[in-house]
Amino acid sequence: MTMPRKRGPTIRDVAKAAAVSTATVSKFMSGSQRFSAEVEARIAAAVQQLGWSLNPMARSMATGLTGNVGMVVLDICNPHFTSMVKGAARAAKVAGLNLIVADAAETQAPELAVLQALARRVDGLIVSARLPRPMLEALFAAGTPVVLYGGPSPQPNYQSVSCDNFLAGRILGMHLRERGFRRISYIAFPVAPWSEERWRGLQQAFDGVEASFTVFHATSPTTEEGERLASQVLLSGEMPEVVVGFNDLIALGLLAEARALGVSVPAQVAVAGFDNTAYGRLQSPSLTSVDMLSEQVGEQAMLRLAGIIAGTPVDGDSVLRSRLVVRESTAAPQAMV
Amino acid sequence: MTMPRKRGPTIRDVAKAAAVSTATVSKFMSGSQRFSAEVEARIAAAVQQLGWSLNPMARSMATGLTGNVGMVVLDICNPHFTSMVKGAARAAKVAGLNLIVADAAETQAPELAVLQALARRVDGLIVSARLPRPMLEALFAAGTPVVLYGGPSPQPNYQSVSCDNFLAGRILGMHLRERGFRRISYIAFPVAPWSEERWRGLQQAFDGVEASFTVFHATSPTTEEGERLASQVLLSGEMPEVVVGFNDLIALGLLAEARALGVSVPAQVAVAGFDNTAYGRLQSPSLTSVDMLSEQVGEQAMLRLAGIIAGTPVDGDSVLRSRLVVRESTAAPQAMV
DNA sequence: TTGTAGGCGTTATCAA
DNA sequence: TTGATAACGCCTACAA
Numbered sequence: 001m002t003m004p005r006k007r008g009p010t011i012r013d014v015a016k017a018a019a020v021s022t023a024t025v026s027k028f029m030s031g032s033q034r035f036s037a038e039v040e041a042r043i044a045a046a047v048q049q050l051g052w053s054l055n056p057m058a059r060s061m062a063t064g065l066t067g068n069v070g071m072v073v074l075d076i077c078n079p080h081f082t083s084m085v086k087g088a089a090r091a092a093k094v095a096g097l098n099l100i101v102a103d104a105a106e107t108q109a110p111e112l113a114v115l116q117a118l119a120r121r122v123d124g125l126i127v128s129a130r131l132p133r134p135m136l137e138a139l140f141a142a143g144t145p146v147v148l149y150g151g152p153s154p155q156p157n158y159q160s161v162s163c164d165n166f167l168a169g170r171i172l173g174m175h176l177r178e179r180g181f182r183r184i185s186y187i188a189f190p191v192a193p194w195s196e197e198r199w200r201g202l203q204q205a206f207d208g209v210e211a212s213f214t215v216f217h218a219t220s221p222t223t224e225e226g227e228r229l230a231s232q233v234l235l236s237g238e239m240p241e242v243v244v245g246f247n248d249l250i251a252l253g254l255l256a257e258a259r260a261l262g263v264s265v266p267a268q269v270a271v272a273g274f275d276n277t278a279y280g281r282l283q284s285p286s287l288t289s290v291d292m293l294s295e296q297v298g299e300q301a302m303l304r305l306a307g308i309i310a311g312t313p314v315d316g317d318s319v320l321r322s323r324l325v326v327r328e329s330t331a332a333p334q335a336m337v
Numbered sequence: 338m339t340m341p342r343k344r345g346p347t348i349r350d351v352a353k354a355a356a357v358s359t360a361t362v363s364k365f366m367s368g369s370q371r372f373s374a375e376v377e378a379r380i381a382a383a384v385q386q387l388g389w390s391l392n393p394m395a396r397s398m399a400t401g402l403t404g405n406v407g408m409v410v411l412d413i414c415n416p417h418f419t420s421m422v423k424g425a426a427r428a429a430k431v432a433g434l435n436l437i438v439a440d441a442a443e444t445q446a447p448e449l450a451v452l453q454a455l456a457r458r459v460d461g462l463i464v465s466a467r468l469p470r471p472m473l474e475a476l477f478a479a480g481t482p483v484v485l486y487g488g489p490s491p492q493p494n495y496q497s498v499s500c501d502n503f504l505a506g507r508i509l510g511m512h513l514r515e516r517g518f519r520r521i522s523y524i525a526f527p528v529a530p531w532s533e534e535r536w537r538g539l540q541q542a543f544d545g546v547e548a549s550f551t552v553f554h555a556t557s558p559t560t561e562e563g564e565r566l567a568s569q570v571l572l573s574g575e576m577p578e579v580v581v582g583f584n585d586l587i588a589l590g591l592l593a594e595a596r597a598l599g600v601s602v603p604a605q606v607a608v609a610g611f612d613n614t615a616y617g618r619l620q621s622p623s624l625t626s627v628d629m630l631s632e633q634v635g636e637q638a639m640l641r642l643a644g645i646i647a648g649t650p651v652d653g654d655s656v657l658r659s660r661l662v663v664r665e666s667t668a669a670p671q672a673m674v
Numbered sequence: 675t676t677g678t679a680g681g682c683g684t685t686a687t688c689a690a
Numbered sequence: 691t692t693g694a695t696a697a698c699g700c701c702t703a704c705a706a
Contacts, residue, residue, distance in 0.1 A: 005401050006480040021693045056454045058683035061698045064342050082414045101438040117393045143343040256619040279616045282593040358677045395699035398682045
């Protein structure tokens, strides 16, 4: 039933109308060669009159280049990813590349076929390091330039850009330690390796002092999940002095539900997260968070990708240094005040 | 300097390896025809061995169909748009279409050329009704199937999906009127026609009662702008009884800055917004908002687009009915309590 | 059941 | 300064 699109005028139509060859039109359009004023005028007129514009797909077929780069995000509703996209978009623009975004959320277990199809429509791809191994390998086999985000490359084939997760956990841990917190709960995201990294860093910060840790497991990186876990985290057993969510969304959900449960933050329990999303700052209490430099990660990734595409790759992985943003949600615990 | 991508094996290589013709391979791959078991096995083996996969661009050139649809959003960091994308992605998947998202934010004044290039890489487009007129016309001239979101089509050419903005303003207005608010300030977004619609609806709800209105103008639809305007809105002249932001981001910024200014919400001033974004619910006080059904708008738009592409268009515009979500930020004003 | 050959709209090479 | 023409990789009548 699907009707093919109406096909517009082609370069041949323009050439005929301007009484020149297609080669001339092509060269004129790309600016790669100048012609006599008269010829140029004729071409311009023909283009104008026919309302012709270059077919980028045909062009890509001939040149092997598309001018597009793709970025596949795990969930477009997560501010962390939209910030990354923002950074990547800026860098893409500078590089004269066109960014197209694909959301992998709806297409659970992003099918290999979809990814491959995307891969062949772009000059390069920015994808999560968390992507299933076989997919990364398929991309590599196809020769697609790829830059990974969110963690080191599981294989040495690819470049990656990420924000130091261990360090992030550690600086948050140091802050909490200084403030006198000793009974810590962490909400982890088992499917993401970086969650574990953050957790390790967090614990390491308490080396040498007596501290107790409890871990809870989230099934999705959303505010809803934070809300869902809140009662379990706050009310089962002894209340922790501080709860750290593996990201801000979890922490925001926790904050809201704590309020609903009548648990006061930070008076009774402190809360912190990662990503430093815009909404954490606006909360009351405002949310302490480790800035994972989402936007810069996106920007760096695109920079590297553009480098690969241009044949001037920068090598080695780049690991950004996260930055702690202390706000109200981690004021010193009651006992210390 | 830019190196063309390494070119992989082609259908001809596969045909040769399997000792069949390219036509046979093509038909086998598309499943449009069956062959003898032996031939099929040979093809499958060849495909496997060469690691060949169809080149979607070449296929598109031949068929005139891409299987992709594009959606251009005004700012990917705005939850309203990400929700729309989510809805659209779901519908696209059902329709067997592939959604690619383009962010128009970085590319200020989305250049015509960029849009045209995108248009020719997809089977259809979902774009904002706020897009400059010449662009819409260019798309129309090119015969691109298009569905508009966010408002009625400025010309009768296109279908559109939106959420009734006048109604949205009105139901919020009715709510505020019932609660006894009479001194209303509205933060408008002059560049968007729907902001004006909401404002008209809001005012109309107060027909017949004495009420005073003040309008402020925002330059961007962000929380930062809400924060920036807060002191002006709250502290210049007599404080309004309620401030309505043209969207939730503005309202969230306002909420945060009111707190910073020591203005208590809703005790001293009520606040409301539009879009019912996820973060409004989590605030304290939680934000009253009109749900503009972002996700459904995206879904409907995609449904319609898929219809057009499939040659079974649904006609007429679709206008969804917004829904009021009353929360803490619009508790009755002091005077009434 | 399988193959041949022309076309999709450009670019690029080589001649003129 | 300009033009013919062969790719680019696939699809699809039409033939065999």
